Amino acid sequence: MGNTITEKILMAHTDLKKITAGQLINAKVDIALGNDITAPIAIKEFKKAQGKKVFDKDKIALILDHFTPNKDISSAQQCKFIRKFASEQQITHFYEGGQVGVEHALLPELGIVLPGDLVIGADSHTCTYGALGAFATGVGSTDLAAAMLTGELWFKVPQSMKFVINGKMPKWVSGKDLILNIIGRIGVDGALYQAMEFTGETISKLPMAGRLSMANMAIEAGAKNGIFAPDAITTQYVENRAKRPYKFYCSDADAVYSDTIEIDASKLEPQVAFPHLPSNVKGVSKAGNVKIDQSLIGSCTNGRIEDLRIAAQILKNHKAASHVRLIVVPATPFIYKQALQEGLLEIFLNAGAVISPPSCGACLGGHLGILAEGERAIATTNRNFVGRMGHPKSEVYLASPAVAAASAVLGRIASPAEL
Amino acid sequence: MIAKGKVWKFGNNIDTDAIIPARYLTTSDPQELACHCMEDADPKFITKMKTGDIIAGGENFGCGSSREHAPIAIKAAGISCVIAKSFARIFYRNAFNMGLPIFESRELFEAIKEGEEIIVDSVSGTITLASKNKTFNINPIPPFMEQLIADGGLMKHIARK
Numbered sequence: 001m002g003n004t005i006t007e008k009i010l011m012a013h014t015d016l017k018k019i020t021a022g023q024l025i026n027a028k029v030d031i032a033l034g035n036d037i038t039a040p041i042a043i044k045e046f047k048k049a050q051g052k053k054v055f056d057k058d059k060i061a062l063i064l065d066h067f068t069p070n071k072d073i074s075s076a077q078q079c080k081f082i083r084k085f086a087s088e089q090q091i092t093h094f095y096e097g098g099q100v101g102v103e104h105a106l107l108p109e110l111g112i113v114l115p116g117d118l119v120i121g122a123d124s125h126t127c128t129y130g131a132l133g134a135f136a137t138g139v140g141s142t143d144l145a146a147a148m149l150t151g152e153l154w155f156k157v158p159q160s161m162k163f164v165i166n167g168k169m170p171k172w173v174s175g176k177d178l179i180l181n182i183i184g185r186i187g188v189d190g191a192l193y194q195a196m197e198f199t200g201e202t203i204s205k206l207p208m209a210g211r212l213s214m215a216n217m218a219i220e221a222g223a224k225n226g227i228f229a230p231d232a233i234t235t236q237y238v239e240n241r242a243k244r245p246y247k248f249y250c251s252d253a254d255a256v257y258s259d260t261i262e263i264d265a266s267k268l269e270p271q272v273a274f275p276h277l278p279s280n281v282k283g284v285s286k287a288g289n290v291k292i293d294q295s296l297i298g299s300c301t302n303g304r305i306e307d308l309r310i311a312a313q314i315l316k317n318h319k320a321a322s323h324v325r326l327i328v329v330p331a332t333p334f335i336y337k338q339a340l341q342e343g344l345l346e347i348f349l350n351a352g353a354v355i356s357p358p359s360c361g362a363c364l365g366g367h368l369g370i371l372a373e374g375e376r377a378i379a380t381t382n383r384n385f386v387g388r389m390g391h392p393k394s395e396v397y398l399a400s401p402a403v404a405a406a407s408a409v410l411g412r413i414a415s416p417a418e419l
Numbered sequence: 420m421i422a423k424g425k426v427w428k429f430g431n432n433i434d435t436d437a438i439i440p441a442r443y444l445t446t447s448d449p450q451e452l453a454c455h456c457m458e459d460a461d462p463k464f465i466t467k468m469k470t471g472d473i474i475a476g477g478e479n480f481g482c483g484s485s486r487e488h489a490p491i492a493i494k495a496a497g498i499s500c501v502i503a504k505s506f507a508r509i510f511y512r513n514a515f516n517m518g519l520p521i522f523e524s525r526e527l528f529e530a531i532k533e534g535e536e537i538i539v540d541s542v543s544g545t546i547t548l549a550s551k552n553k554t555f556n557i558n559p560i561p562p563f564m565e566q567l568i569a570d571g572g573l574m575k576h577i578a579r580k
Contacts, residue, residue, distance in 0.1 A: 142517050222508065364441040392462075
């Protein structure tokens with residue numbers, strides 16, 4: 001009986017010779033991540049446990065990206081607390097100010113997370129790095145404290161679900177639409193405690209940006225991790241970014257899966273998740289007349305240069321409807337600069353957009369784009385729970401950058417094909 | 420442990436944004452977080468509940484964000500334990516790691532009405548609904564998780580090792 005890629009990566013981080021789903025293991029961590037919301041609790045726990053020195057200053061990433069640029073005094077205090085710890089411990093991967101980007105866009109971009117890694121992060125969207133062929137999973141702050149102290153963490157080896165996606169994706173259909181469609185099929189706990197492994201001919205052609213969007217939302221189906229077998233697209237993405245060795249793993253032909261789900265991508269249209277669950281998914285043609293107040297293009301799901309290029313392609317020579325606030329959030333400083341050099345920022349400004357600094361703020365209802373009572377947003381983010389982007393009586397609709405851009409122009413949820 | 424308290428019922432997929440909205444995450448102070456416990460699921464919850472009360476959730480309780488502020492807010496509010504049909508993975512880990520007692524029982528949720536009093540006995544693995552003379556079994560806790568509880572959470576477990 002063979003192993004899945006998830007099992008192989010987990011096993012490679014232990015001294016075990018054999019591993020099976022359901023087994024409880026202690027595994028070594030390559031990168032442990034925290035942000036300005038979750039790291040303060042982890043640091044307090046670390047100190048409470050008499051922690052003096054982190055296990056490896058090069059294997060911890062502290063990213064101040066949520067309530068930054070500091071939104072108020074208490075968020076500034078949290079950042080100050082982390083900055084002091086990072087300085088005391090000489091943490092290599094500490095990012096803030098003009099160097100910071102949305103963590104799950106920044107870490108792959110800088111080559112800090114690599115194929116074959118075991119990554120834990122006190123942020124649920126840590127699963128994003130599965131796109132690179134890494135095992136990456138979200139944990140809590142106490143888990144982060146334990147990893148910072150010992151370099152290890154406990155895991156239950158998950159069962160794996162296999163998603164075989166074939167067929168040519170129609171125009172305007174992206175990785176975001178694939179993952180929304182999958183969550184719509186299996187539900188927000190459809191992959192609870194499991195690994196979601198994405199394969200098939202559509203996946204083998206899917207660019208890295210699309211894979212990152214898909215792995216990012218594995219948690220929205222309850223999964224422990226999402227994962228892609230690394231290939232030539234992975235090599236192309238990581239070879240000039242990596243500053244340390246990395247390893248490609250792939251599933252054995254006789255690996256065991258709890259379920260296999262086949263999807264024909266050629267039959268899909270752009271997808272929209274209606275309030276208040278990411279599984280409440282419809283094709284955009286069935287959205288009806290849903291008027292919007294805000295369109296947000298950005299986040300760890302869809303704030304990459306490829307996403308901005310698609311949005312710019314649609315917004316060129318158009319203006320956002322007069323009642324729509326269009327907010328574009330390049331996910332990292334590098335992406336921001338790229339967008340500037342490619343002329344995308346000018347297209348966004350001409351379309352009436354506000355260009356935000358890289359931040360998670362608007363996505364989680366922190367700052368930089370909060371919704372009032374009764375307001376509706378279309379967003380390229382990953383969650384549309386009650387109150388996610390502001391007032392408990394506001395609404396969030398999740399979609400791709402193409403749909404968010406077209407909706408901004410038409411003032412209602414719309415397909416780019418309508419323009 | 421034995422917990423006796425009134426049950427507050429919530430539905431399926433109660434996410435951590437509903438348990439503690441992100442707008443309050445500029446602090447990690449347990450008492451401040453407790454003031455907003457369950458606010459976006461039931462804005463009046465914190466004024467109605469009493470110390471020792473119990474939360475009963477449906478499927479996938481605690482889904483969404485990994486914020487440990489969610490179990491911290493519940494514990495600091497004085498809730499003695501959470502019982503759900505199922506828990507989201509990160510919430511499940513966090514609760515054991517930081518010491519909020521949680522139990523799985525599919526039957527209880529269907530059988531109980533909000534406001535009824537139950538007795539949870541983690542040693543015998545049962546929940547008693549005295550008014551209806553009914554007893555339900557709690558899903559057994561995996562041995563490793565039992566060890567975490569016995570040691571007083573993950574950090575103390577590591578220290579002991």
